[in-house]
Amino acid sequence: MAQAMAAANPALGRDVVADAVNPVEVGRAAWRAVAAEAGVAxxxxxxxxxxxxxxxRRAESRQAEIPGLALPDWAAVVGRRYEPWTGPHLVLDTALLAPEAALARLEAELALRRA
Known part of the structure; x- marks a missing residue:
């Protein structure tokens, strides 16, 4: 559903930001396909x-924003299936970057791509 909604927005002249956990290549490939199909960067x-x-510490101290939503415990976080990224992508390390610095780095990368 999220990918279908994202695919419809470029035709309306809108940028799309998809905030999603994609720990395996098949999920990331699906988002690349959406962008390619829409003809957008x-x-x-x-x-x-x-x-x-x-x-x-962060995982164990998180509070669910949705009542009744059970967040994964630390064992689930470290035990999840994860496939390393193989293609070009921007890495933001929140252990090294404050939120404001991460946002600035993201904005700088977007500005470079628009230039």
Whole structure:
């Protein structure tokens, strides 16, 4: 559903930001196909936390924004299936970048692509 909605927006002159967990290549490939089909540029961004202790602290202290939603525990986070990215993409490491710095880096990359 999200990909269908994303595919419809470029024809309306809108940019699309899809915030999704895509831990396996098949999910990332599907988003690339949506962009190619719509004839628009795509910037893939992988957000990581390279500090395992900080990553665990964040995972264990999260609060669900949706009542009744069960968030994954640390075992589920580290046990999930993950396939490394193989194609070009922007990596934002939240262990090294404050949110404002990560946003600035993203905006700079988008500006370079629009130039």
């Amino acid at each position: 795509l910037l893939e961004v992988e957000v990581v936390c390279s500090d395992p202790a900080e990553h665990r």
